[in-house]
Amino acid sequence: MSSILPHPEMARRAALLGPSPMDEFLGAADRGATISLAGGLPDAATFPVRDVAEAARRVLSRQPRESLQYGPSEGLAPLREWVAEYLRGQGIELQAAQVLITTGSQQALDLLGKVLLDPASPLLVQRPTYLGALQAFRTYAPRMVGLPEDDLGPDPEAFAGALAGSRMAYLQPRFANPSGRSIAPARAGQLCALLAQSDCWLVEDDPYCELWFDEPPPPGLLARGVSHGVHVGTFSKMLFPGLRLGWVAGHAELLRKLTQAKQAADLQSSSLDQWLLLELLRDGLPQRMLPRLRILYRERRDAMLDALSRHMPAGVFWSRPRGGMFVWLSLPMSLDARDIAAAARRQGVLVLPGLVFDVGAGGCESFGSCCDCRFADDPEAAAPARNTLRLAFAGADRPRIERAISILAAVVRAALHGDSQAPARPCRAVGKTPADGAVDVSHA
Amino acid sequence: MSSILPHPEMARRAALLGPSPMDEFLGAADRGATISLAGGLPDAATFPVRDVAEAARRVLSRQPRESLQYGPSEGLAPLREWVAEYLRGQGIELQAAQVLITTGSQQALDLLGKVLLDPASPLLVQRPTYLGALQAFRTYAPRMVGLPEDDLGPDPEAFAGALAGSRMAYLQPRFANPSGRSIAPARAGQLCALLAQSDCWLVEDDPYCELWFDEPPPPGLLARGVSHGVHVGTFSKMLFPGLRLGWVAGHAELLRKLTQAKQAADLQSSSLDQWLLLELLRDGLPQRMLPRLRILYRERRDAMLDALSRHMPAGVFWSRPRGGMFVWLSLPMSLDARDIAAAARRQGVLVLPGLVFDVGAGGCESFGSCCDCRFADDPEAAAPARNTLRLAFAGADRPRIERAISILAAVVRAALHGDSQAPARPCRAVGKTPADGAVDVSHA
Numbered sequence: 001m002s003s004i005l006p007h008p009e010m011a012r013r014a015a016l017l018g019p020s021p022m023d024e025f026l027g028a029a030d031r032g033a034t035i036s037l038a039g040g041l042p043d044a045a046t047f048p049v050r051d052v053a054e055a056a057r058r059v060l061s062r063q064p065r066e067s068l069q070y071g072p073s074e075g076l077a078p079l080r081e082w083v084a085e086y087l088r089g090q091g092i093e094l095q096a097a098q099v100l101i102t103t104g105s106q107q108a109l110d111l112l113g114k115v116l117l118d119p120a121s122p123l124l125v126q127r128p129t130y131l132g133a134l135q136a137f138r139t140y141a142p143r144m145v146g147l148p149e150d151d152l153g154p155d156p157e158a159f160a161g162a163l164a165g166s167r168m169a170y171l172q173p174r175f176a177n178p179s180g181r182s183i184a185p186a187r188a189g190q191l192c193a194l195l196a197q198s199d200c201w202l203v204e205d206d207p208y209c210e211l212w213f214d215e216p217p218p219p220g221l222l223a224r225g226v227s228h229g230v231h232v233g234t235f236s237k238m239l240f241p242g243l244r245l246g247w248v249a250g251h252a253e254l255l256r257k258l259t260q261a262k263q264a265a266d267l268q269s270s271s272l273d274q275w276l277l278l279e280l281l282r283d284g285l286p287q288r289m290l291p292r293l294r295i296l297y298r299e300r301r302d303a304m305l306d307a308l309s310r311h312m313p314a315g316v317f318w319s320r321p322r323g324g325m326f327v328w329l330s331l332p333m334s335l336d337a338r339d340i341a342a343a344a345r346r347q348g349v350l351v352l353p354g355l356v357f358d359v360g361a362g363g364c365e366s367f368g369s370c371c372d373c374r375f376a377d378d379p380e381a382a383a384p385a386r387n388t389l390r391l392a393f394a395g396a397d398r399p400r401i402e403r404a405i406s407i408l409a410a411v412v413r414a415a416l417h418g419d420s421q422a423p424a425r426p427c428r429a430v431g432k433t434p435a436d437g438a439v440d441v442s443h444a
Numbered sequence: 445m446s447s448i449l450p451h452p453e454m455a456r457r458a459a460l461l462g463p464s465p466m467d468e469f470l471g472a473a474d475r476g477a478t479i480s481l482a483g484g485l486p487d488a489a490t491f492p493v494r495d496v497a498e499a500a501r502r503v504l505s506r507q508p509r510e511s512l513q514y515g516p517s518e519g520l521a522p523l524r525e526w527v528a529e530y531l532r533g534q535g536i537e538l539q540a541a542q543v544l545i546t547t548g549s550q551q552a553l554d555l556l557g558k559v560l561l562d563p564a565s566p567l568l569v570q571r572p573t574y575l576g577a578l579q580a581f582r583t584y585a586p587r588m589v590g591l592p593e594d595d596l597g598p599d600p601e602a603f604a605g606a607l608a609g610s611r612m613a614y615l616q617p618r619f620a621n622p623s624g625r626s627i628a629p630a631r632a633g634q635l636c637a638l639l640a641q642s643d644c645w646l647v648e649d650d651p652y653c654e655l656w657f658d659e660p661p662p663p664g665l666l667a668r669g670v671s672h673g674v675h676v677g678t679f680s681k682m683l684f685p686g687l688r689l690g691w692v693a694g695h696a697e698l699l700r701k702l703t704q705a706k707q708a709a710d711l712q713s714s715s716l717d718q719w720l721l722l723e724l725l726r727d728g729l730p731q732r733m734l735p736r737l738r739i740l741y742r743e744r745r746d747a748m749l750d751a752l753s754r755h756m757p758a759g760v761f762w763s764r765p766r767g768g769m770f771v772w773l774s775l776p777m778s779l780d781a782r783d784i785a786a787a788a789r790r791q792g793v794l795v796l797p798g799l800v801f802d803v804g805a806g807g808c809e810s811f812g813s814c815c816d817c818r819f820a821d822d823p824e825a826a827a828p829a830r831n832t833l834r835l836a837f838a839g840a841d842r843p844r845i846e847r848a849i850s851i852l853a854a855v856v857r858a859a860l861h862g863d864s865q866a867p868a869r870p871c872r873a874v875g876k877t878p879a880d881g882a883v884d885v886s887h888a
Contacts, residue, residue: 007672007695007697007698008611008642008643008644008645008672009611009643010559010560010698010701011558011559011560011561011562011565011584011611012562013558013559013562014559014560014701017559017701017704017705017708018704019704020704020707039514041513041514042513044509044512044513045509047508047509047512047513049504049508049509049512052504052512052716053500053501053504053505056497056500056501056504057497057500057501060493060496060497060500061497064491064493065488065489065491065493067686068488068491068493068496068684068685068686068687069485069486069488069491069684069685069686070483070485070680070685070686071686102710103547103710103713103714104711106708106709106710106711107709107710110708110709110710114455114457114583115454115455115457115458115461116454116455116458117455118455118456118457121455132708132711135707135708136708136709138708139558139705140455167452167453167455198452199452199453200452201452228451228452236514240512240513241512241513241514241715242511242512242513242514242515242714242715242716243512243714243715243716244710244711244712244713244714244715251451253451254451257454257458257461260461260462260463260464261461261583263464263579264461264550264554264579264580264582264583265550265551265554265580265709266546266547266548266550266551266554266688266710267548267550267576267688268688269547269688269714270547270686270687270688270713270714270717271685271686271687271688272496272686272687272717272720273714273716273717276716
């Protein structure tokens, strides 16, 4: 920091901001020469370019003034109506008045942090959980409480213990990022019963629910009748991300405050994009795109699982996700996934160490003083996921997945044999990690 | 509030959020039957619909993948380059790396609040000042300090006294909303000299600088070499607002933090909109649109000034703005502008009382406990602008302006004569108000 000249004071929360671990791990990479299994970017080859061009032509002919003018902070009324109807189809009973259109689901998370979190408010999150949520929430300096989980979802006993006095529980019920897990129906019922007795807000983040490979996922949590909660969703994964449109919907009084916060934060999301999206939705784009996306991403998941089973050495485990975009991989405990990720990057393959998704003891190193772990006195539960990696399969085709996994496997093998390219650091963590309990874990 | 059911606790800052005074004053109006002089909406008849349609066609043909994919949080590189070059043309020396693209300038204000303001941080604002800025900043619970001003801009002595220990000075240097004033060159030099000796950030908000009627305005404050500052701007007033794109640019270290905050807040602004805007800029749209906008808005300003001078009774004063979108009107002290606005609304004319733009003693009523006035012990300086109105001339054509002003004038006359349609409330405020010192004030 010695290069930074003195300047006037900033807010204390500025110290809670930092570069994204994504940027730290990926920023220096020569993207031209790499295969990325790091980001959650959809494959641009799936983008409905002609539909968007045709929708733009129609919108600018039919709504030329509305689409270029200011619009309501809540979002375009018929678009909110579409979301409400969609959510009712998911089993969540609500009206369009309970829907706020946001600039991607990321903005919904930021607004929820702003409206719900005081400094040191206890915030329950899964281990591991979505990095973007941690970034949004940490700005408001909550006390993050990591929930241990097994194959079926967050541990109910730990959840019950942590709920008392907590302000918000942030859960991804289906095909979670990064673990790929869904909360099993019986477990979801247990968690909802506990939530109903609590004084804690439920924030259900559900971006991947349409990307199922075999059968539609079980209902989420809000569909089970949790009253003090909201559903967060996005069009970025269901269609394409460039419009940056998502939503938050649910509890009426909370939505009223979120809308006021949205107005103060950016007045409204793009009018033109909202009209374009509405046109695409009315034109039936999701019904045309989703079947193709499901087949494509299933093929890529299969390609990755196939490559992993052929290339990875013994002692490496991974999840077998039934939807979403990610495989969660667990290395032998002697390896530090950060070293593996760094060595793979040098060989042109980008992956993210699982540590960046974890608010456990290890996560605190990444996330600084805003983090806390309710289970810090239980060394087993608090163990950081130092030996895990997230592998995104949605954005690369089969040959690139095959090549990337073979390189990654070679890096792992070299590290296991003490090759200097990937120096195995002594691992300070002991005990089981979240990945050890992954769904359908397969041995290589 | 009795209709609201109990729910879990929200953040303390949720109590600082409320409906916009715009919504409070305008929400119930039947917009079909009204003439609005209330909002800062541009005239939709000026929108370059064919240019946007053609740009959409080109972008989706040339950048089909980039425009529908995720993009950088900082904004599109060539768009940042355009803004940097534009600002250098305005006399502000900076590079594209010092530019962040935001979702309208409103988001820039929110991010500045987030990164710079702690609870009770002293924040200097003009009296009156932009309502949207007050809404963005109040979320962070600063101590707002109102700066009295005269025709030439904020009073230098008061500014010098308030600067010590203040965290941020928020100033609109040119054609300010709502007053229409510009800071005179000599005054700007004085303020900049004081800022240079201070430990206070300058936030210069300059959305209207291109909407001049007679000659380009004098340089702003940042162009005079203030090092600890940023410039906030928008394409909404220069072109059209539907894309919701603006910028914040300046101090490199502050921009780094703002970019991190932007990433946590919404990842990025719409990719498609940024590509569209870039195409429009490269195609020379501002050079084509601005001359027409300047002529159109000057005609409307003239129409409003003409109508005011023909219809308003003695004792009413108003500004003669040389740019921007607003006339600032001062009623006789016996009248409360809120009553006048309410009575005008009943007759189909929407205007905003000046009180909502003022953080003085009167503003505190609108803005609650987050506001404070350094000059509260000076009853004259702290007097709220109870007798002022903001009249937007940009969005209505000459016949509608003529009709609206004649109705408004009739309401004022009726109130002065004690007509029951606009009951004159006893005015608690005494002493001079900011409007009394408006530039080029004309007597009707």
